[in-house]
Amino acid sequence: MNVIKENKDMACFYTTKHSWRGKYKRVFSVGTHGITTYNPATLEVTNQWPYGDICGIGPVGKGQGTEFNLTFRKGSGKKSETLKFSTEHRTELLTEALRFRTEFSEGKITGRRYNCYKHHWSDTRKAVSLEVTPGGIDQIDPQTNRVLCSYDYRNVEGFVELSDYQGGFCIVYGGFSRLHLFASEQRDDIIRCAIEHAGNFIGMTLRLRKEALTFEDFVTDRLGKYSSDESITSLAEFVVQKITPRHREPVKRILALTETCLVERDPASYNIVTIKPFGEVFALICDVDNPQVFTVEFIRGQIRKFSSTERDSLLASLLDGVRASGNRDVCVKMAPTQRGQRWGLLSMPVDEEVESLHLKFLAAPPNGIFADAVYRFNANISYSGVLHAVTQDGLFSENKEKLISNAILALLSQEMELPTVNAELESQFQAIRRLVASKAGFQAFTQLPKSGQGSGVTDATFREKLGVKTVKALKRNNNGVTHAAVDMLCALMCPMHDDYDLRQEQLNKASLLSSKKFLENLLEKFITNVDHGTGALVISSLLDFLTFALCAPYSETTEGQQFDMLLEMVASDGRTLFKLFQHPSMAIVKGAGLVMKAIIEEGDKEIASKMQDLALSEGALPRHLHNSLFTISADQRMLTNRQLSRHLVGLWTAENPVAMNLLKRILPTGLLAYLDSPDPVPEKDMDRMHIRDNLKIATDQLNRNKVPDWQRLAGKAAKEVEKFAKEKADIVFMHWRDKMGIAQKEQDRNNLNPNQKPVILRKRRQRIKIEVNWELFYYRFQHDHARSNLIWNLRTREELRDALEGEMRSFSVDRELGSATVISWNHQEFEVKYECLSDEIKIGDYYLRLLLEEDENDESNAIKRSYEFFNELYHRFLLTPKVSMKCLCLQALAIVYGKCFEEIGPFTDTKYIVGMLDRCTDKLERDRIIIFLNKLILNKKNVKEVMDSNGVRILVDLLTMAHLHTSRATVPLQSNVLEASPDMKRESEKEWYFGNADKERRGPFSFEEMQEFWSTGVLTAKTRCWAQGMDGWRPLQAIPQLKWCLLATGQAVMNESDLATLILNMLITMCSYYPSRDQDNAIIRPLPKIKRMISDNACLPHIVQLLLTFDPILVEKVANVLYLVMQDNPNLQRLYLTGIFFFIMMYTGSNVLPVARFLKYTHLKQAFKSEESKGTDIVQRSVLGPVLPEAMVCYLENYEAERFSEIFLGEFDTPEAIWSSEMRRLMIEKIAAHIADFSPRLQSNTRALYQYCPIPVVNFPQLDNELFCNIYYLRHLCDTIRFPNWPIRDAVKLLKDTLEAWKREVEKKPPCMSVDDAFEVLNLPKGQGPHEESKIRKAYFRLAQKYHPDKNPEGRDMFEKVNKAYEFLCTKSARILDGPDPENIILILKAQSILFNRHKQELEPYKYAGYPMLIKTITMETEDEQLFSKTSPLLPAAAELAFHTVNCSALNAEELRRDSGIEVLLEALSRCVAVLTASSKHDDMAVLVCGHICKCYSVAAQFEECREKIVEMPNIIRDLCHILFYGKGLPKTAALAVQCVSSFAVDYFLQTHLYHAGVLWHLLVRLFNYDYTLEECGVQTSQDSNQQEVANSLAKLSMVALSRLGGYTQPPPHH
8 A cells, every 4th residue: 555655644533434344443634635544553554545536525414423434436437435434523523624625536615705794803894705615614815815714614603693784694603602793795695505514514503593683792792702801801911923824924912811811912902803712722832943932722723823022921921821710731842733643632632542542652652763652642641631540430440550650661761861852851741741640640659669670770769760850851951841840840749630639749749859959959940040031931830839839728738847948948049039029920920929928927037037138128128019009900910910019018017127117117107007907998809819728638538537546636637727727818819720620539438548647737837927907008098088197198199109119210220230249228218208298287196287177076086195295285385486386286285185185184284274365365376275275174183273273264254255246146036125136236335434544534435436446546455444344443455355356366266156155165064073962962061162153243243144145055055054053052042133034034045945944943042032022922932923924933833844945935825824925025025125224235345244123023915814823824724625624733722722812802902003103103203194114114223223122221111112113104004903803703713613523532621711702702693683684793603612612521511501501592593593484595694503503402401400401491492393394494404403302302391391392293294204215226325415315314313303202212321
């Protein structure tokens, strides 16, 4: 058979040939010139057909399957033959074969071409031709006719049309639904043709998707399942030149590495050109000849060639990314993969048989060429290891284990002389890597027995041979070889297979790390490459090696001594590691970071400190600090960098005072304070951290030995590693191995070996831990702060950035200039000044301006070391001559003392501060001192100092300034009677006198005139002045009002009202320290000093007169201060002299609760009258008696202050209170008129003093017709409809008071004084008609002050005369009667009836004392001829009262009889019965009286003496019969008469009288009106609305009366 010499295998498949001899395996190769089949065991050619002989190749049967036919012709004209084969990879095999279809002898299908537009990655439309061929769709350049690319059917997922793009359709391609958009008028033909070809030639079914896409969908999903942001966001980017047959010259591209993909972008537009998932990368090829060129091979056969100046760094990053994505099969090599050597697809592992065959080829190369056998082995076996090394039951197949061992020995037996070609040597290491990455190979490293094969080969273990081979290989100094060797060592250090065993890992590691010389060799390679800036792949693989040895969690399987030795070796040349932090490959920087972390955390103190020192001297700390602070980007690469920098900064500064001091010079203390904060970060940065759960692995291995003896040990071992598992992993990035998803060993129950000890892991030492809260620090760093201890903003950040960048720049320059020697950074002197804050006043750690602006209640701004800071502030305050600076310091002192007074304690200079307040003439300074004093009094000791230095008097002097505040809001109720509004300017009172020369006296002048004199220079600071209220002449500068209004400078912080409010608050605070009673509630004497000082005449009137500002807050505060001060105060009874009760009652606001509290405590304790003249009446004893209605005074005394306030502010019309806003207004107007002469003076002289004068009683028109008795208005109390059952507090007292009132009313006389008499007393001219009220008031004031008993003990009588005259004139409009008022007497009678009715039990023990007056009243009324025509007849009320009194008590019945009451009542009854007629109404006066008297007699008849009296008066029975006679029209009155008959029937004589009077007939008639059906109907009925119900009731009563008359029933005993 002629073998075609120049034929080269392009794609091989492991197939089954179906022949007449049976089925057997063949390697089916598609070559450059023909199709070949090989014997798999020997690689001999068994058949070969040049393409010219082939007629066709195609699938057997429709649809999916494994069989295909090859049809060929031997020689021309001969009959064609067909052979059948089968393979799993039919579609791929047919696709590869059909690429050569144009050379077949028959069926040279060229396919049909279509003109289309391709939607290009640049978002433009490009004209292309599409040719539908048997194997796929070719895209052809119409100009050059070159095939640009092919869309093989095997990789096409289907077609989809675009609904809004003319002729548009997408080829869904590549296994991840990548969309390629074309537009053609023959769209339907193209798709139909492609689907047919794919079915016929490749044997696969393609479909057109039912649902069309829109163009927007295409744009969104163009990259298929890798369209998401994660897949296209770069983690690293490199600029490359792409070498491609499409372009004559290399094209510039950005090669971007994302989390999952390799993305090619156009540098100009940043558009994505291509995207390939990392999982599809097969191998990375480094060009041997050109150090810049590399190729990426993909599993679907594509090859991309690039060149880059930083090729190795790029490849190191790419390798790291691909492995991290979970792709275990990728490797870097020198020689491209020979596709023809692989028996199957790149995308799937080869069959187990193929694997076994290639293992055998290593031991016995079929063509005798060992290098070829190695290349073939590498082409077929996955880099992740021999896959089929474990059978299904989890045990090694003995055969396969032997094959692997032999293969290893074969590879190591070559060690005598290494191959000269580097690519071959590299391929051998990669073959070993493939073997040890499998479980059998990993175990063979320490278990492979000595080889006893002789032939000059020294007996040595796998380990020794490998060591020798590796050391020799390293001497080659070839980066490719070195990388392959170290990558192989890494697979021995840390298992790369699933189901791995920690014990084996420990053994292998111990074996590899046992030779110090070997490790020195490796480290020397590392250092050399780093120093020369070369060999990124070598550095990367060596960092992997170090990571597996030194970095947690892998280092837990490293033996302790070896760990320490290697750690020390690496640390001894620490500068090398620091150089790597500048490396362009992130993978390398990351590896260096992991190793650095291990050295600092686990090295001994010396090593760790050395690294920390190096971080400073190498200038690494500022550089990484800069990255940590100023990397703000959405770019994942930058954030990744930042995470690493932050971690390193944390490590280098942990427990390192030198580094922390550097930070303190660079950053403000307020920012560094966050490092010690326990607070969490509000939004946590995404952390790229990792954990390998050694705990689980170790416990799994322990659980394998489920023997009770080991359970204790198992627990112990689990605890050994538990510490780590619980800790948060703080390695900055995951190492790629952790992302591969390599699973640890499952429990192996078939291998219970009780002698196997549990795995003991090396304990991690974390000698240095990052304890501080860097996360919060970085979070807060990015925010702006304006706090007392931290000003941080864009300007300060920029200044810090500039300082760090400048320092790093100059250090780099110094290094370059001095490259011959080692240059160290001068970190001792580096600091950042922050020029932008130079204008801020800073004391200690605090900025004054911001300290003053802060919210004092904000807990978060606690002041550190407050005592020192307070003293520093006070020191600055004393030193500064400037008022403005003094004020700032005072303000700060107030804030600090307010927050920290407990820590600071008493302030020794309080007296000095009070003295300053007295002396100062600047309003700003004054206010700041007062605010500071307000804080100082938080400490009780300071309060004493304030009192001892006359501070209270000074503060009260300032209080009076509130009268000058004219712009305050007015309360709604205020009227023009009270005060003029500020805009109605009026000349103020002339109060002031002054003199410049000795004894000179000029005046009086108004305050405005004084202001003019000052402005013209007439007045100076030394001018002596006087006004009423002062205790003598004083220089102007010593008089508060003149000093602060004329002399003072500066701008006040507070207006006069706010100032007064603050001072009143201070007085309240000071009083609260000194209560008036001790803990046993005993009164303290002498009165506490603060209260004595405030009660003093120098202070008290001025505080009281603040009420005349009518400022709601001031009124409330004054009420509170006085309430506190007056508790148990001996001066309390003279308080009224200040006028407080006038001023406070004039207040118009609604916040009256403090006022009510004060009034309740004080109103009865005032000595405004002699005790005799006061009497016992509350109203007489209350100082408020003249201004408030009696009911309100009683209310104040009887109820809580809250209740009184509610009434005072509301509209009430009840038995206990009649009050309204109208009445309040009237009261205020009367008081305002009374003090009208005084209040305006305060505007001129704030210290003017009020001269007390009593006020006449205020008469309220609303109360003209009211009779107030006890605490009730009787008209309302008797109104039982509006106020049924109104509660009565003390019935007996009310009864007494009504009797008293009745007496007064009966004895009422007309007034004894005339208007003229009153004018005469007041010295006013008579006979000129009425005088103006103001004139009367002035005359009264004049005389009242003259004869006031306090000033003129002889004038009491005259004083009372004057008072009476004034009161008479003020109340002359009131209703004046010439005698008793019948309306009032009716109310008095009704009230008594209510009392006896509702309070029987309370009143029963008492005799009623009012019978004489009651009987007199009834007699007078009965005898009155006008009885039935009166507007206010008393008789009904009197008769009713008579009934209620008798009904209440037996004593009263007896009393009534004695006082001839029964006779008098009979006269009244006869008088009223006489006027009854058939048309009388039930509410007629006569009817009412009859009813009441009947009831009265009913009760009286129960008492024997009374009955005897009744027997003597037969007219009573006559009148009863008379009432019964008219009973038809007056059923209710008749019922009362019937009851009366019942009561009389108990007495024999009365019975007889009743018979004789014919009462039976009146009663019997009633019985016939009874309707029994009403009782039985079940309907609710009432006597008020149902006449029959009344008739029935009357019939029943009549029945009872009849039975009594007949003597059939006894009356119930009464009393």
